[in-house]
Amino acid sequence: MASKNNKWLSLQENNRSKDALIECWIRTTSKNLADYKKALALLANNSNNTVYADAQGNIAYWHGNFMPKRNPNYDYTRPVDGSIKATDWQDIHGLEEIVQSINPVNGWLQNCNATPFTVAGEYSPKAANYPPYMAPDGENGRGINAVNLLNKIDKISMDELIQLGYNKHLSAFDILLPSFIEYTKNISLNPTQAKAIDYLNNWNRNAATNSIATSIAIEWATQWAAQIPPPSTEEEGTQIITKYKRMLSEVPNEKKLALLDASLAQLEKTYGTWEIPWGEINRYQRVNPGSSFDDNASSISVAQTSSKWGQLPAFESRRVDGTKKRYGYSGNSFVAAVSFGKRLEAKTIITGGQS
Numbered sequence: 329m330a331s332k333n334n335k336w337l338s339l340q341e342n343n344r345s346k347d348a349l350i351e352c353w354i355r356t357t358s359k360n361l362a363d364y365k366k367a368l369a370l371l372a373n374n375s376n377n378t379v380y381a382d383a384q385g386n387i388a389y390w391h392g393n394f395m396p397k398r399n400p401n402y403d404y405t406r407p408v409d410g411s412i413k414a415t416d417w418q419d420i421h422g423l424e425e426i427v428q429s430i431n432p433v434n435g436w437l438q439n440c441n442a443t444p445f446t447v448a449g450e451y452s453p454k455a456a457n458y459p460p461y462m463a464p465d466g467e468n469g470r471g472i473n474a475v476n477l478l479n480k481i482d483k484i485s486m487d488e489l490i491q492l493g494y495n496k497h498l499s500a501f502d503i504l505l506p507s508f509i510e511y512t513k514n515i516s517l518n519p520t521q522a523k524a525i526d527y528l529n530n531w532n533r534n535a536a537t538n539s540i541a542t543s544i545a546i547e548w549a550t551q552w553a554a555q556i557p558p559p560s561t562e563e564e565g566t567q568i569i570t571k572y573k574r575m576l577s578e579v580p581n582e583k584k585l586a587l588l589d590a591s592l593a594q595l596e597k598t599y600g601t602w603e604i605p606w607g608e609i610n611r612y613q614r615v616n617p618g619s620s621f622d623d624n625a626s627s628i629s630v631a632q633t634s635s636k637w638g639q640l641p642a643f644e645s646r647r648v649d650g651t652k653k654r655y656g657y658s659g660n661s662f663v664a665a666v667s668f669g670k671r672l673e674a675k676t677i678i679t680g681g682q683s
Contacts, residue, residue, distance in 0.1 A: 469638025
């Protein structure tokens, strides 16, 4: 229970049940796709999307599992009137009714915590075939990056897959940069502006420890993104590509240039020069319990950035009190690759190691 604007709010939920435990057990012990679908048919998982692969060459994706049927005339991303029957759950969608993709002809699936309607590229499920409440998730930069990379692949080895999982292309800037750079070609720039924009124009938009363009882009885009009001719903917060487009359309080019100037000035003030490689700013440091990040202590340069800019792995970093450098504090910068066949092969690595 909660209250908002002097009105009570309540949440209807499918509480954990015996069927949820049974479904988890059957999934774990499944030997093939048919077994796995029998587990999912219990419709008791109310928290996860599912990606599946097996030694027979099957691949599959299900967007959710427990999915109530609802009146599609209401917007369930916002509170609805709970006192009327029309907003009640009407029934439960069967397994075959939820958003899914099984053995798409392109031979691959991707899931970057985004919309299921790009999960298999052009062979993905179509949004028009499902009620809006079933998959309100938006697209993000990681999703479009994954699709672009996988579209180029016919065959891939395990080591090549791991390398792809660490791809550091920042797809956000494929959207954000071109029109701004075109704008700057038709105005007068001071020497600092011209040099900074030259870095950006000649950049391949891949994050790298020796990249000055990465430093400029991340610091600038962070200020630029702050010009867009925060999302009003959780679902709106997933619309990352929409946010990139709003950054383009709602922030005038003159303001974008002013924000670039401010970012360069801040880099100059903090580091003595704005021409600083990303790896000198972005660091990984292990600290003991109770200790804080320290610029004078040993640390490792990191090429990766936040995944909000479209990079597949995530390395969230920030400055803390008393530091000039940014230190990683969160993310999902790991890869687990599994090859199914007569002999199972798997490789994984966990950031920071194990102890």
